[in-house]
Amino acid sequence: MDELSNLFLKNSAHRRSSDRAADPEMDLAEMLSKIDPSIEMITLPKPETLGYQEKGLREGIEKRRTLRRLDPEDRITLEELSIALWLTQGIVKVDDKRQDTLRNLPSAGRRHPFETYLGIRNVPGLAPGIYHYIAQEHALQLSIPGLEAVDAIAEASFKQKHMQDAPVIFIWAAHSARTTSRYGSRSLRYIFIDAGHVCQNLYLAAELFDGAVCAIGAYDDDAANTVLDLDGNERFVAYMASLGRKRVSKA
Numbered sequence: 001m002d003e004l005s006n007l008f009l010k011n012s013a014h015r016r017s018s019d020r021a022a023d024p025e026m027d028l029a030e031m032l033s034k035i036d037p038s039i040e041m042i043t044l045p046k047p048e049t050l051g052y053q054e055k056g057l058r059e060g061i062e063k064r065r066t067l068r069r070l071d072p073e074d075r076i077t078l079e080e081l082s083i084a085l086w087l088t089q090g091i092v093k094v095d096d097k098r099q100d101t102l103r104n105l106p107s108a109g110r111r112h113p114f115e116t117y118l119g120i121r122n123v124p125g126l127a128p129g130i131y132h133y134i135a136q137e138h139a140l141q142l143s144i145p146g147l148e149a150v151d152a153i154a155e156a157s158f159k160q161k162h163m164q165d166a167p168v169i170f171i172w173a174a175h176s177a178r179t180t181s182r183y184g185s186r187s188l189r190y191i192f193i194d195a196g197h198v199c200q201n202l203y204l205a206a207e208l209f210d211g212a213v214c215a216i217g218a219y220d221d222d223a224a225n226t227v228l229d230l231d232g233n234e235r236f237v238a239y240m241a242s243l244g245r246k247r248v249s250k251a
């Protein structure tokens with residue numbers, strides 16, 4: 001391990017149980033997605049109306065593979081997007097007492113530090129652009145209209161081909177204060193561990209509709225943060241994934 005990584009591990013080590021959690025001085029509003037009142041809210045099909053129950057968990061886990069051969073002509077439907085967002089960041093309960101949220105995936109201390117952005121190229125019903133998932137409404141807001149910003153995200157992944165072809169790109173941006181307000185210097189570990197759960201749920205969600213997912217850890221951080229206007233410190237792109245459709249293999 002290089003010196004910097006070693007320093008990070010040492011400085012974020014949990015040594016005493018008294019190092020544990022501070023009471024976060026953060027109210028519920030900061031745990032929810034910020035709504036821009038000037039932007040139209042596009043409500044997604046309600047998760048309970050979606051008929052994706054038929055596949056077994058074991059089958060989904062065993063069949064899951066990273067798939068990179070995508071076709072730019074492929075489409076992802078609003079229903080598919082809805083179930084993918086629901087299973088990766090959907091809010092099951094807004095807890096007024098605890099001032100946090102319970103979601104469809106684990107997160108250290110229930111801090112759920114991510115905001116989901118979607119680079120949309122080919123979803124009938126949605127104009128191309130970068131959308132922000134408003135988790136508490138299960139809705140989208142178009143943050144940056146047009147294909148240009150979506151292409152800039154693909155470019156930031158060092159032009160990985162499947163990112164250039166994907167009908168949808170998932171971008172998980174960390175709002176680190178949600179976690180640092182409780183866990184201090186241990187937080188970065190938790191944020192990246194949390195990110196793994198999110199993307200695994202996307203892989204499994206995609207199994208429900210023969211979607212094709214590729215996790216993206218290789219990207220130019222500054223470039224990706226610039227596209228989303230994130231400062232790269234308090235807020236930063238923590239993980240991404242391309243989502244397309246499985247190709248029928250020519251046996």
Ligand SMILES: Cc1cc2nc3c(=O)[nH]c(=O)nc-3n(C[C@H](O)[C@H](O)[C@H](O)COP(=O)(O)O)c2cc1C
Nearest residue numbers: 064065066067068157160162214215216217218219
């Ligand atoms: C943290 C992480 C980062 C990854 N980054 C990339 C990436 O930038 N580009 C890519 O093509 N695949 C990426 N992958 C996909 C892995 O290469 C893939 O999971 C691995 O080859 C195993 O294949 P499988 O997922 O089909 O089991 C990443 C996977 C993980 C978990």
